Every structure is written in structure tokens, then in C-alpha cells.
Amino acid sequence: EQPLPLRLLGDWQNFSLTADPGQAVLFGPPAGSLAVQWQPVRWQRVGDKNTLSTDGRVVGLPLAWLEYLAQSRAASSALRGDLLLDGAWHLHWADTLSAQLSLARSPHRQTHSGPC
16 A cells, blocks of 8 residues: 655646556455556646546456446346456546547456356
8 A cells, every 4th residue: 555645736726736656456346356557647727727637547357347337237248257358548638528548358367266
């Protein structure tokens, strides 16, 4: 466990908030874990204009998590097995939201023997 350093400069009308790069491992109700890694996260406000930028990736997203997040077994019933997914994001929000998201099959497999 490590703290997440945040830097805040300015006042309420004009500020910059930055979170350092980091990583976390998440454990959820479904089996498996997920690694999340991010680059510096920046939120800036100048007057009434806000911008937010973030880049990062996820490693080892179990299919069972997608089913759990969808909250519908019928909608994702074809998603079974020990397949893991890796993904990445690049988000920039100013006047409009610009997002690049990717999801691909991970070269790794789950190692637990329970159901997905």
C-alpha cells in the first residue's frame, strides 16, 4: 500500500489538481483481480473552463467482471471461460470529451480453478 500523492495549486476559481502516476490491484465480488495503472491525472480549472486528462491501462480483466458489471447474465451468457482482457484509455475533456479506448485479449489466463 502506498499513498496517492495529489498536488493542488491555485484557488477555487483557478486551480490545477494533479495525481501522480500509480497503480492499484482491485479485487471484486467475481473471482479474479484487475491491475489498473495510470499516468498523471490532471484536472485544471481556469475561470469557468474545466479540463481533465487521464491515460492508463487495465491488465487482466476477467470475463466474469464484465458479466457482473453488466448485471445481466442473459446479456453476457456467452462470456465464459478463463480469458482475460487488457485495455487502455486516453481521455481528454475540455469543451468536448475526446476518448480513445481499447480492449484486447490478454496473453495471460486466470489461474484459479473456480467458475468464472
